[in-house]
Amino acid sequence: MIFDSWGGIIRVLALGACAYVALVAALRISGKRTLAKMNAFDLVVTVALGSTLATVLLSKDVALLEGIAGFLVLIVLQYAVAALSVRFGVVEAIAKSEPAALLIDGAIDEAALRRERVTREEVLSAVRSSGIGDLSAVAAVVLETDGTFSVIGRDRAGNRSALPNAPGAAR
Incomplete structure (x- = not known):
């Protein structure tokens, strides 16, 4: 199928703009470290954020606020793991590999x-x-x-x- 309806396209455009603004705001608040692909854990969070954004944009079953909640959960967990890794060696050993x-x-x-x-x-x-x-x-x-x-x-x-x-x- 190439075209379903204008309503679907307008929905994607409107949700896309709102989800994008929400994601950028959350990333600005959480800091540069959130998207720093310094290890596998960081890469997983980055991919999960992209997947969440795509799901919000393309799935009619996921509401905008549910997607924003998903962004926030991922960012808060990434922030918590990064902060705990700095303070506790055991958390760093679990979350990160050694060069x-x-x-x-x-x-x-x-x-x-x-x-x-x-x-x-x-x-x-x-x-x-x-x-x-x-x-x-x-x-x-x-x-x-x-x-x-x-x-x-x-x-x-x-x-x-x-x-x-x-x-x-x-x-």
């Missing part, structure tokens, strides 16, 4: 690759994407908590103790 060094001083850590379910080719791709052509020029490749790779060249290595699971790393 993992996959390559240190040009040598790939095969055990870390298996533990993190990352292939050697993915590490090599990250190194190439950073503009480095030789593994000996890499001080480290770190799998960050959000699933991205950080490639640190030897020329920018700085303090090795900041690298996760590196010898002498701060824990």
Whole structure:
């Protein structure tokens, strides 16, 4: 079906504008951290907010205020988990993963690759994407908590103790 009725289109436009304003207001009040995709938990909240918005816009079974309540529940829970993570290490350990060094001083850590379910080719791709052509020029490749790779060249290595699971790393 391509067209049902003008009433459906007007409903989507009106609800879309109202839901958008409500979501933006809630996000502005809750702060930048709400949509910071710093880890898997943050990504889930972001996707859930988008799904909730889509449901409010397209489902006649969900009222605008129910959708706004959904936004608020997700944002309040994300805020609470983030705040508790800052204060309590056990909450942080449950909600967030730790970064993992996959390559240190040009040598790939095969055990870390298996533990993190990352292939050697993915590490090599990250190194190439950073503009480095030789593994000996890499001080480290770190799998960050959000699933991205950080490639640190030897020329920018700085303090090795900041690298996760590196010898002498701060824990």
